[in-house]
Amino acid sequence: MSEYSPSRLLDKIIIRVPEGMRDRIRRVADSNNRSVNAELLVLLDRTYPDVTKLDEHLQDIAEIVAKLPAENRTDAWRSVFERLEALRNDTV
Template identity: 85%
Template sequence: MSDQSPSRLLDKIIIRVPDGMRDRIKRVADSNNRSVNAELLVLLDRTYPEETKLDEHLQDIAELVGKLPAEKRGDAWEAVFDRLKVLRNDTA
């Protein structure tokens, strides 16, 4: 691999894991047809999603609700908030 490889420009994190954990990660990565690095990136992205993803989803919801007739928007927002409450309780 060349010293000019684009991956050499990425941030790096070195971690220490308990005995056996790297093997467990490798088995899961293999079953997902990914490298250990790619598997860890998937897990980290799930745990630490970009903050803008939530903002984008909220904007999409607001735009969809905004397209509804004015008399239906209140009910739509209530349904959105009710669903968020259910999801919050499911993850608590």
């Protein structure tokens, strides 16, 4: 990698992991055809999604519910809200 690589401008985080964890991450990364760094970025992005991604997902849900027959929309929204509440409780 060149010392002038754009990746050198990115934020860096150094972490310490228990013995053997790096190897476990490497095995999973290899099975996904990723570097260890790329694998960790995927996991971090899933755990800490960008707010704009959440907005996009919510918009997708709204569009799906809007396509349902009018008589099913209230139940669909209730189901969405119940699921979100359950997920919220799991993360609090």
